[in-house]
């Protein structure tokens with residue numbers, strides 16, 4: 001599932017972020033072709049401990065037969081085991097284990113009017129969406145509303161400016177800086193619900209936007225979602241991806257207090273092979289599977305990336321928290337295995353669906 005890929009470029013974007021490009025050998029071109037908005041999981045081992053992190057692909061999607069460009073944006077997270085390594089040590093020629101692109105926070109290029117509200121490193125997947133859409137769908141329009149602290153801390157300034165130069169009639173850009181005065185006429189300050197509810201109708205015909213993409217820290221995404229709801233935008237047109245959810249965040253649902261049913265057994269299918277195992281007290285269903293199958297898919301183990309998505313074939317599970325699956329996916333029977341605990345004595349999951 002992981003492929004060792006060589007780093008072909010490390011580009012410093014800001015004091016605390018880099019863009020890392022990997023060389024994809026011809027036999028893996030199809031494996032690493034992405035849909036705009038997707039991410040990849042990277043892996044490294046530190047003192048025998050496996051560390052996985054997901055990073056969004058910032059490069060535009062490239063259609064076959066051209067070689068895909070695998071370039072990800074990485075921002076330093078305080079005490080981040082992977083991001084610190086990426087910023088301070090990673091160099092051209094190093095090999096890194098990379099999982100093929102996944103994720104359903106995507107925009108397939110098509111005609112229409114699309115908009116995104118992003119904060120900080122939330123620009124990363126949206127840059128790929130906007131660049132691909134504008135290049136491939138000549139009728140499409142894209143409005144980007146981005147928030148950051150200062151100009152110096154803003155990732156992909158040049159790339160976004162380039163889109164503005166190339167598509168002046170179809171790409172609209174609004175930048176809000178929270179800690180710096182700016183010349184765009186916008187006051188400094190955060191993009192919160194109240195501000196967005198006032199700003200969005202002044203910028204674009206809200207009701208005519210075909211898809212909204214919200215990406216960034218939890219507070220920004222929740223604020224933008226509330227603003228869109230207030231403006232009458234249907235939930236089906238709103239897509240979101242959250243970066244960096246802290247444990248103990250008020251919005252994180254409490255861990256389900258209910259005990260695991262005595263003698264609970266999990267049956268799981270993965271890569272066409274099934275097995276069943278007893279669920280131990282206190283562990284998630286992902287951990288149950290991982291004890292026997294090290295190839296079970298995961299990255300964040302925090303309910304954010306969606307890599308561990310599985311279909312509940314039978315039985316019931318409770319999820320501790322979910323920042324990755326859309327309501328349609330949970331309604332259809334999908335869960336995040338890393339956040340799931342059995343609610344019935346027998347549960348069957350299918351990771352292949």
Ligand code: FES
Nearest residue numbers: 299300301306338
């Ligand atoms: S591993 Fe990321 S949501 Fe479960």
